Amino acid sequence: MQDNRKERYKTVAYYPGCALEGTGQPYDISTRAVGKKLGLKLEEVKDWNCCGAMEVKNIDLEVQTYLSSRVMSQAVHKNKAEVVMAPCNGCYHNLKKAEYDLSHKEKSKATVEKISAKAGHEAYHPGEIETIHALDWIKFGYGEEELKAKIKGGLKGLKVANYYGCMYTRPRHIFPEKGHGGDSESFKDPHYMDDLLAIAGAENVEFPLKTACCGGAHTLSDSDMSTKLVLNILEAAEAAGAEVIATECPTCHSGLEMHQIRALKKLSKDTKVKVVYFTQLLGLAMGLSPRKVGLHANVSQSIPLLKAKGIA
Amino acid sequence: MPIHEKSLIRPENLSTHDNLVIDGVDVSGDFSTFIRSRVVTDYNEDLQDEIAAMPGGEYIHRCWQCGSCTNSCTVNAENPDFNPRYWIYLIRMGMESELLRDKDIIWQCVSCNKCTSACPRDVVPEGVMKATAHWLEMKGHTPKSNSLIFDEIFTDQVVEYGRIEDGRVLMEFMKKTDQPLLQDWLVDLVKKLVSGLPLKALSKMGWSTLFHPKTSDWSKARDALREHIAEEKAKQHAALGMDPAE
Numbered sequence: 001m002q003d004n005r006k007e008r009y010k011t012v013a014y015y016p017g018c019a020l021e022g023t024g025q026p027y028d029i030s031t032r033a034v035g036k037k038l039g040l041k042l043e044e045v046k047d048w049n050c051c052g053a054m055e056v057k058n059i060d061l062e063v064q065t066y067l068s069s070r071v072m073s074q075a076v077h078k079n080k081a082e083v084v085m086a087p088c089n090g091c092y093h094n095l096k097k098a099e100y101d102l103s104h105k106e107k108s109k110a111t112v113e114k115i116s117a118k119a120g121h122e123a124y125h126p127g128e129i130e131t132i133h134a135l136d137w138i139k140f141g142y143g144e145e146e147l148k149a150k151i152k153g154g155l156k157g158l159k160v161a162n163y164y165g166c167m168y169t170r171p172r173h174i175f176p177e178k179g180h181g182g183d184s185e186s187f188k189d190p191h192y193m194d195d196l197l198a199i200a201g202a203e204n205v206e207f208p209l210k211t212a213c214c215g216g217a218h219t220l221s222d223s224d225m226s227t228k229l230v231l232n233i234l235e236a237a238e239a240a241g242a243e244v245i246a247t248e249c250p251t252c253h254s255g256l257e258m259h260q261i262r263a264l265k266k267l268s269k270d271t272k273v274k275v276v277y278f279t280q281l282l283g284l285a286m287g288l289s290p291r292k293v294g295l296h297a298n299v300s301q302s303i304p305l306l307k308a309k310g311i312a
Numbered sequence: 313m314p315i316h317e318k319s320l321i322r323p324e325n326l327s328t329h330d331n332l333v334i335d336g337v338d339v340s341g342d343f344s345t346f347i348r349s350r351v352v353t354d355y356n357e358d359l360q361d362e363i364a365a366m367p368g369g370e371y372i373h374r375c376w377q378c379g380s381c382t383n384s385c386t387v388n389a390e391n392p393d394f395n396p397r398y399w400i401y402l403i404r405m406g407m408e409s410e411l412l413r414d415k416d417i418i419w420q421c422v423s424c425n426k427c428t429s430a431c432p433r434d435v436v437p438e439g440v441m442k443a444t445a446h447w448l449e450m451k452g453h454t455p456k457s458n459s460l461i462f463d464e465i466f467t468d469q470v471v472e473y474g475r476i477e478d479g480r481v482l483m484e485f486m487k488k489t490d491q492p493l494l495q496d497w498l499v500d501l502v503k504k505l506v507s508g509l510p511l512k513a514l515s516k517m518g519w520s521t522l523f524h525p526k527t528s529d530w531s532k533a534r535d536a537l538r539e540h541i542a543e544e545k546a547k548q549h550a551a552l553g554m555d556p557a558e
Contacts, residue, residue: 021525022478049474049527054423055466058442058459060541061367067470070533111540118536171428171438187429213386213424220485221458222420228390229422258501265497299504 009132009141013081014042015071017091018050024088024250029294030279031087031134037286038142038150042085045071046078051086051094054217061101062111068098069112072131073124087134087279089249093167093174095131100174102126133168134279135192135248144199153201154285157309161207161242161273162193163233165252169211187211193248193278200285205240209233214255223259227266230259234271244302246278253277257299274302284311355406358553363403365551366446367544368439375400381427381437387420394420396427396437399444411444412453419445419457450552458489471537474527 020028035042048071050056052064072095075084086092101108103126116123138147169175169187185192190211194204212233215226233256237245247253256275263269276298283293290296290303290312306312327343356362363369375397382388382397394417402411421441428438448454456464465484469476486493527533546556 018476018525019478021475047528049530049533050470050476052470053466053476055463056470058367058423058446058463059467060544061439062544063467063471063537063541066537066540115533115536115540118539119533166424166426170425171436173428173434213422213426215386215422217423218420218459220482221462221489222422225387225390225420225422229386258497261500261504262497265500297505299501301504 003140005136005140006143008083008130009040009085009137011041011043011081012083012085012132012137012141013045013075013079013129015045015048015051015075015084015086015091015095017048017086017088018053019088019090019250019254023254026294026297027087027250027253027277027279029292029297030277030283033288033292033294034138034279034283034286037283037288038138038147040137040141043079043081045075045081045084048074051091053090053094057094062108064094065098065101065108066112066115068094069102069124070116070119070121071095072098072129073116073122076124076128077122081129083130083132085132085134085137087248088251089133089165089167090251092131092133097174098124099126099131133248135196138282139192139196144195147196147199151200151282151285154287155197155200155202155281155311158202158281158306158311159205159241159243160197160202160281161205161237161240161245162197162210162278163207163237163245163247163252163256164190164193164210165216165247165249166211166213168248193246197246197278197281200282202246202281202285205237205242207237207240207242209236212236214252214259216251216255219251219255219258223262224266226255227259227262230256231263231267231269231271234260234263234273235269237273238271242273243305244274244276244281246276246281248278254299260300274305275300276302352407354409356408357406359403359406359408359411362552363440363443363447365548366443366450368436368441369443369447370439371435372400372403372440372443374433375404375435376433377401378432380430380432381435384426384430386422386424386426391417391420393417396421396441400435400437400440403440403444415448415454418448419454419459421445446548447552450548450554458485461485461488469524471534471541473524474530474533475525477525480524 016028032042050067051071052067057064072084075081086095102112113123169185169190172187175187198204213229214233215229219226253275260271280293280295295303303312329340332340360372364372377397379397382395385396387394399411418441423438425438428436431437449456449460462485466476466481549558550556
């Protein structure tokens with residue numbers, strides 16, 4: 001890829017998705033705050049709709065493809081954008097998945113065109129827009145060197161486990177560019193979040209469950225399994241010496257927060273590690289106040305720890 | 313006859329004697345711990361096609377039984393009875409009665425996509441698990457799983473409004489599955505959440521619970537989606553030999 005990303009990502013169509021309007025509000029608050037601080041512009045996708053999440057996909061594959069395609073169509077035709085940025089792993093995954101299906105499956109293409117026509121808007125055609133994650137946006141849109149100049153060791157002394165979850169790099173056919181040369185992301189060992197937080201001064205710990213599953217799909221319908229999977233992640237982070245887990249997905253984030261409480265109530269397993277969005281940590285490192293990055297709206301109460309460390 | 317796990321020695325095929333002495337020798341213990349010969353006659357030759365007609369199951373025919381899916385599976389690591397490779401094998405062989413022995417756990421796939429990433433044949437095992445869970449429910453072998461109930465509530469709200477509101481999905485799910493909303497851990501969660509939030513954020517949350525967030529100009533999309541879902545459901549029913557209008 002020709003690297004004019006710094007220019008391309010300067011202003012992007014922002015797709016918060018349902019989660020960032022609901023339980024993931026702190027992620028929305030901190031993403032906007034960090035963007036503002038870095039001079040990166042976000043223009044919310046006009047009149048967006050749900051990406052279909054995994055729930056709709058389970059009911060009907062093509063409906064999910066249509067929903068994601070409509071988001072991209074809105075960004076192309078209403079926002080006149082070249083790039084759409086989705087901080088939620090689920091949204092990011094689904095937009096990329098729709099892009100893949102529309103380029104590889106005749107049935108998906110035909111269905112999306114049919115439903116779009118009936119719904120009365122332009123159908124989305126693959127290649128019309130580039131979908132990126134908040135990690136790409138900051139890493140390439142602002143640039144690591146520039147970030148180094150902007151923040152000098154703001155998170156010094158904080159031990160962080162970086163947790164990426166399932167949907168950011170899997171399955172490999174939707175993310176073919178990852179793990180293939182250059183500075184692209186590996187689906188087994190992603191590192192963009194580690195890179196950014198290291199620049200911000202954090203001490204990243206060796207965390208073996210980076211891409212393990214939090215059981216988010218069944219967080220309510222099979223809570224015992226989700227609690228077990230979350231507990232694996234929390235305990236691995238603590239064993240690695242982490243004080244906080246940095247997340248980049250609202251489903252993972254609320255899953256970790258919820259099941260940390262549930263593990264204590266149901267299994268008497270107490271874990272101390274705090275759950276924080278990576279954008280919240282970046283914001284703090286740049287000197288934004290805890291309130292500005294929505295730290296008070298997290299369930300996991302990290303403010304005392306971060307205050308004691310002189311970070312918040 | 314190929315060998316597949318679990319059916320080698322089933323508990324019901326063991327004959328156990330606690331006190332058995334033959335010619336003065338105590339031979340108490342488990343007998344018949346050998347593989348019983350049996351002739352399988354109850355194949356459902358259409359099973360693979362039926363699963364392939366469900367959303368996600370279309371590539372099941374590609375499987376060559378390498379086991380990468382089960383080897384990488386998140387749920388299998390916690391419960392060895394959860395075995396995608398084995399179920400795909402049974403489906404491809406048409407061994408419906410064998411498959412039905414595990415009918416109550418197949419829905420537990422967490423969609424982490426490790427299997428789909430690991431699969432060298434692009435079977436999309438994650439999709440096959442969902443397809444199989446749907447098939448079980450549509451055929452009446454299992455009641456609607458909580459997972460499916462959740463998916464339906466979520467999808468209904470998206471189709472209706474274009475967006476969902478977390479609180480509403482949660483409340484409706486608890487209601488439909490007869491679970492108390494005031495579970496101790498949920499109460500604790502809400503307490504922790506509320507304790508830090510300023511009034512403005514709280515009222516915003518309350519507001520969106522009362523007034524559903526909507527995508528404007530959605531009614532035509534809603535009708536088109538409803539029509540499409542009904543068509544697909546009818547096709548699935550027909551593929552399972554059921555009345556499409558059901």
